Amino acid sequence: MQTATGKIDVLDKGFVRLIDFMGGDDRAVQSARVSFGAVSKGEEQDKRLIKYLMQHAHHTPFEHCYFQFHICCPIFVARQWMRHRWGSYNEVSARYTEVKDEFYIPSSFRGQDTKNKQGSVADSSLNHEELRRIYEESVEASYAAYRKLLEAGVAREMARGVLPVCQYTQFYWSVNARSLFNFLCLRTDKHAQQEIRVYADEIAKIVAEKMPWSWEAFEALQRQLPLGAE
Numbered sequence: 001m002q003t004a005t006g007k008i009d010v011l012d013k014g015f016v017r018l019i020d021f022m023g024g025d026d027r028a029v030q031s032a033r034v035s036f037g038a039v040s041k042g043e044e045q046d047k048r049l050i051k052y053l054m055q056h057a058h059h060t061p062f063e064h065c066y067f068q069f070h071i072c073c074p075i076f077v078a079r080q081w082m083r084h085r086w087g088s089y090n091e092v093s094a095r096y097t098e099v100k101d102e103f104y105i106p107s108s109f110r111g112q113d114t115k116n117k118q119g120s121v122a123d124s125s126l127n128h129e130e131l132r133r134i135y136e137e138s139v140e141a142s143y144a145a146y147r148k149l150l151e152a153g154v155a156r157e158m159a160r161g162v163l164p165v166c167q168y169t170q171f172y173w174s175v176n177a178r179s180l181f182n183f184l185c186l187r188t189d190k191h192a193q194q195e196i197r198v199y200a201d202e203i204a205k206i207v208a209e210k211m212p213w214s215w216e217a218f219e220a221l222q223r224q225l226p227l228g229a230e
Contacts, residue, residue, distance in 0.1 A: 119191065183200065
């Protein structure tokens with residue numbers, strides 16, 4: 001759900017917000033055609049060019065289109081996110097500010113996938129109510145310990161060590177479209193962790209709106225692109 005401020009709610013307390021955008025399908029076309037001294041040849045030919053660029057791994061023209069996002073997500077999601085290195089990140093620091101009582105509390109739990117060591121699967125045998133109680137008690141205890149350490153005079157940079165990775169963090173992410181398509185290729189995939197996939201799905205909607213020709217070409221290739229831009 002998108003709010004009046006342009007924030008798109010994700011998970012229980014997170015969000016995605018587009019801060020700025022530069023370029024677009026036209027910019028990618030211009031950047032490609034400049035190499036042989038040409039300009040736009042009309043919508044149909046320009047759309048075909050976008051598809052050709054995607055299909056034949058001519059990806060540098062997409063690097064001239066930029067997105068800047070404001071992200072609020074659990075720390076464990078942010079750590080997966082920041083493995084995508086072709087982008088610029090600035091994250092809130094718990095050395096400078098006190099951590100708020102904002103933690104990701106899942107509505108249900110998944111079981112360990114026995115075939116995929118890093119994956120999870122739906123498991124009807126789990127007692128979600130009891131597991132949620134255990135989870136919430138642990139979070140509450142860790143935050144209470146954090147507050148006690150601060151009140152005792154411990155520095156913020158040390159007190160934060162007791163907090164769990166489900167703590168929400170915020171960061172700005174500036175990324176060119178080539179790297180962004182690579183992110184979406186990997187993070188909208190069914191094998192991506194659900195908690196980061198829901199963010200990627202919302203970002204995909206923004207990209208589809210801002211660069212519809214490029215998104216159409218991306219989708220036509222079933223998102224399997226050797227973009228080389230992690």
